[in-house]
Amino acid sequence: MINKPKxxxxxxxxxxxxxxxLEDVIKTLMDSYNxxxxxxxxxxxxxxxxxxxxxxxxxxxxxxxxxxxxxxxNMTLRPEGTASIVRSYIENxxxxxxxxxxxxxxxxxxxxYERPQKGRLREFFQFGCExxxxxSPMLDAEIISIPVSLLExxxxxxxxxxxxxxxxxxxxxxxKEALVxxxxxxxxxxCSDCKDRFTKNPLRILDCKIDxxxxxxxxxxxxxxxxxxxxxxxxxxxLEYLNDLEINYEVDPYIIxxxxxxxxxxxxxxxxxxxxxxxxxxGGRYDKLVEDLEGPQTKAIGFAVGIERxxxxxxxxxxxxxxxKNELDTFVVPLTKQANHFALSLNQALRLVGLSSELDYKQxxxxxxxxxxxLLNAKFIILIGEDEIKNDxxxxxxxxxxxxxxxxxxxxxxxxxxxxxxxxxxCCSCHNKDHKHEN
RNA sequence: GUGUGAUUGGUGAAGUGGUUAACACGCCGGAUUGUGGCUCCGGUAUGCAAGGGUUCGAUCCCCUUAUCGCACCCCA
Numbered sequence: 001m002i003n004k005p006k007x008x009x010x011x012x013x014x015x016x017x018x019x020x021x022l023e024d025v026i027k028t029l030m031d032s033y034n035x036x037x038x039x040x041x042x043x044x045x046x047x048x049x050x051x052x053x054x055x056x057x058x059x060x061x062x063x064x065x066x067x068x069x070x071x072x073x074n075m076t077l078r079p080e081g082t083a084s085i086v087r088s089y090i091e092n093x094x095x096x097x098x099x100x101x102x103x104x105x106x107x108x109x110x111x112x113y114e115r116p117q118k119g120r121l122r123e124f125f126q127f128g129c130e131x132x133x134x135x136s137p138m139l140d141a142e143i144i145s146i147p148v149s150l151l152e153x154x155x156x157x158x159x160x161x162x163x164x165x166x167x168x169x170x171x172x173x174x175x176k177e178a179l180v181x182x183x184x185x186x187x188x189x190x191c192s193d194c195k196d197r198f199t200k201n202p203l204r205i206l207d208c209k210i211d212x213x214x215x216x217x218x219x220x221x222x223x224x225x226x227x228x229x230x231x232x233x234x235x236x237x238x239l240e241y242l243n244d245l246e247i248n249y250e251v252d253p254y255i256i257x258x259x260x261x262x263x264x265x266x267x268x269x270x271x272x273x274x275x276x277x278x279x280x281x282x283g284g285r286y287d288k289l290v291e292d293l294e295g296p297q298t299k300a301i302g303f304a305v306g307i308e309r310x311x312x313x314x315x316x317x318x319x320x321x322x323x324x325k326n327e328l329d330t331f332v333v334p335l336t337k338q339a340n341h342f343a344l345s346l347n348q349a350l351r352l353v354g355l356s357s358e359l360d361y362k363q364x365x366x367x368x369x370x371x372x373x374x375l376l377n378a379k380f381i382i383l384i385g386e387d388e389i390k391n392d393x394x395x396x397x398x399x400x401x402x403x404x405x406x407x408x409x410x411x412x413x414x415x416x417x418x419x420x421x422x423x424x425x426x427c428c429s430c431h432n433k434d435h436k437h438e439n
Numbered sequence: 440g441u442g443u444g445a446u447u448g449g450u451g452a453a454g455u456g457g458u459u460a461a462c463a464c465g466c467c468g469g470a471u472u473g474u475g476g477c478u479c480c481g482g483u484a485u486g487c488a489a490g491g492g493u494u495c496g497a498u499c500c501c502c503u504u505a506u507c508g509c510a511c512c513c514c515a
Contacts, residue, residue, distance in 0.1 A: 003488085003505065003506050003507095004506080005506095006505085006506065006507090057513095058512075058513050058514080059513080059514075062440075062512095062513090063513080063514085080514095080515085110515080112513095112514080112515095114512095114513075114514080115440075115441090115511095115512090116507085116508090117508075117509060117510075117511095118508080118509075119514095119515075120513090120514070120515080124515070125515090126515060127515095128515090193511090193512070204513095209511090209512095210511095257514095258513065258514060259514095268515095278515090279514070279515065280515065281515070282514075282515060303515095304515060305515065306514085306515030307515080308515080309515060310515095335473065364467095365467090365468080365469095365473090366473050366474055366475095367468095367469095367471090367473090367474070367475070368466090368467075368468090368475090369474085369475085370474060370475030370476085371466095371475055371476085372475090373475070374475055374476065381474085381475085383473075383474080385473060386473090387473085395473090395474090397474075397475095399475075402474095402475095404474085
């Protein structure tokens, strides 16, 4: 048997319904925020991600899906959304648009070569936004408010927004110096990973899980104390605007983020479900990235949300009960082979007028047809047998009221519409099976 | 990339180095020869992830591979 590739999954059944529902909620949300939908290719020239995401990030160093195409071009399946959208922004000259800032949203598959585990896959969906051409702190607050509103709409309440500022280039330069100086004598007391980080990327030592409670890290210099005046002002304003939007947050000077392009504002949203915490959203400013990719100087900010992580929360919290289940208006049953012709046409006619209808393809016994109809959640079953064909009528039964009628061909639609309408008016979509519907 | 646990019908699973792989649900059929949700009866894996090895004999022991789970690294 051929298995699916490691770290991938088939989306079907109940999960597929949840996914479509999520997409719907997101689309409505993004319309209200006036963001434009964008879809970029699944693969791009490898260079884009090397230069965009940054060669020192783990994502680029060990997690990309790279391949050489038949024209000897180096290609990479996108590991994240931002670089592609920046590329598109530059290539399509969105910056020349009179409407500004230009704001985009996407929900797409991303690829990272990782060892799968809970909430991490090799192929996964991210929902994200990117907003270009403004360094207004109001935009920072808006961007953070999007995933917060989304989670609110979904009913996911136990969340924490953590925010930090990485400042500008000068901030990071002076901070790095201070941090290295501070850690220089103490590095021997930290874990082996941290020793490694010390030479490669000392900032990462701050969010080490092993040493996170160590006094060495707790007393380490904080980047927020090294912000330049303009970065500090920006950060303070972002926090003020978050207050205006009544978004609870926590300033966490240890948030560093794994992508190299971030500047100033960075943030994460963590959800805690049954004592387990999971980062479900991450984002920040990238005021230099557009230039780095040879576009005009353009400030920008964005975020990404892990769709599978959201779906697993929806699942564990059972927030999917309001999502409508599959329903069928009619189930058409030919009881003999001779009845197939009429049943097939009738089924088609019902579909063409907008009803959802299904046919018994398997010439089942009448008993199992009723069972099928029940499994399919059908409202009506339409039986066509020997006698019906001979005398030119159908037997139609309302499966919840058990009322049965014999109708001529031309009466079927009228009857169904009448019944379905009154169903909507009178029925409280009751789950009470004994409930009798008024006519 | 490292460590660790797992993989048995449509599903949940029990189990054993030796001829029929438990049990439950589901499904199909019948009792009721054209009417569902209850009941009763019957049927339902030539197979125990794939390949190789040890053995007289392997679903069970060993090796390899694949996939899944969990943790680390890192991240959404």
